[in-house]
Amino acid sequence: MKFLNSLGPNPRMVRMFMLEKGIALPTVEHDIFAGDNRRPPYSDKNPGAQMPALELDDGTCIGETVAICEYLEESNPKPALIGSNAKERAEARMWIRRVELNVTEFMYNGFRFAEGLELFKSRMRCLPEAAAGLKAKGQDGLKWLDGLLAGKQFLCGDRLTVADLVLYCCLDFCGGVGQPLDPALENVNAWFARMNARPSATASLHPGAAGAGMRA
Numbered sequence: 001m002k003f004l005n006s007l008g009p010n011p012r013m014v015r016m017f018m019l020e021k022g023i024a025l026p027t028v029e030h031d032i033f034a035g036d037n038r039r040p041p042y043s044d045k046n047p048g049a050q051m052p053a054l055e056l057d058d059g060t061c062i063g064e065t066v067a068i069c070e071y072l073e074e075s076n077p078k079p080a081l082i083g084s085n086a087k088e089r090a091e092a093r094m095w096i097r098r099v100e101l102n103v104t105e106f107m108y109n110g111f112r113f114a115e116g117l118e119l120f121k122s123r124m125r126c127l128p129e130a131a132a133g134l135k136a137k138g139q140d141g142l143k144w145l146d147g148l149l150a151g152k153q154f155l156c157g158d159r160l161t162v163a164d165l166v167l168y169c170c171l172d173f174c175g176g177v178g179q180p181l182d183p184a185l186e187n188v189n190a191w192f193a194r195m196n197a198r199p200s201a202t203a204s205l206h207p208g209a210a211g212a213g214m215r216a
């Protein structure tokens with residue numbers, strides 16, 4: 001099994017997940033700035049053409065970060081970062097959906113259509129006119145999460161889950177590219193500081209992150 005890796009907040013999320021679980025996999029590096037992910041052989045293996053992916057020994061290629069984490073959790077159940085029973089797993093999946101649908105997808109598209117436009121305009125349909133609105137939608141979602149995080153360590157209460165990793169890697173990245181965390185969001189800021197202090201947060205940064213000036 002190989003982890004198809006690159007710079008970026010999404011590959012970082014899976015690296016952080018693996019660090020939290022003590023999983024070490026051989027990795028194959030891809031240069032997203034050069035577009036390695038957008039052409040064969042990578043795009044044949046993962047037609048989504050985004051990083052990262054997990055290549056299994058039988059040649060199956062799993063794309064999409066959360067699907068990769070689900071696969072790794074099933075083969076490495078402890079410590080559980082999705083859940084160790086049906087209720088825990090459902091809670092984690094509920095929060096992953098809430099985070100992705102209300103915050104991270106808006107923020108990432110806000111970035112792709114504005115600060116990231118030069119890189120993304122030849123790769124996908126970009127809507128620069130929508131960037132400001134998408135960023136505002138992401139902030140609305142964060143404000144909503146701020147209330148829901150009151151009195152909690154993590155999104156699922158006392159339990160760190162993939163939902164926290166998805167949100168943390170997005171906020172850390174976007175904070176450096178034009179979407180800083182609003183200091184008025186006290187609970188999100190306190191949660192962010194807790195996430196940022198985890199050894200896996202630093203250890204998951206790509207070796208190329210500092211050079212690219214990105215928290216990714």
Ligand SMILES: N[C@@H](CCC(=O)N[C@@H](CS)C(=O)NCC(=O)O)C(=O)O
Nearest residue numbers: 008009010011032050051052064065
């Ligand atoms: N929904 C995808 C998003 C992956 C994604 O956006 N990856 C970025 C890196 S963080 C990427 O490949 N960017 C380069 C590109 O889209 O060409 C997932 O969860 O895996």
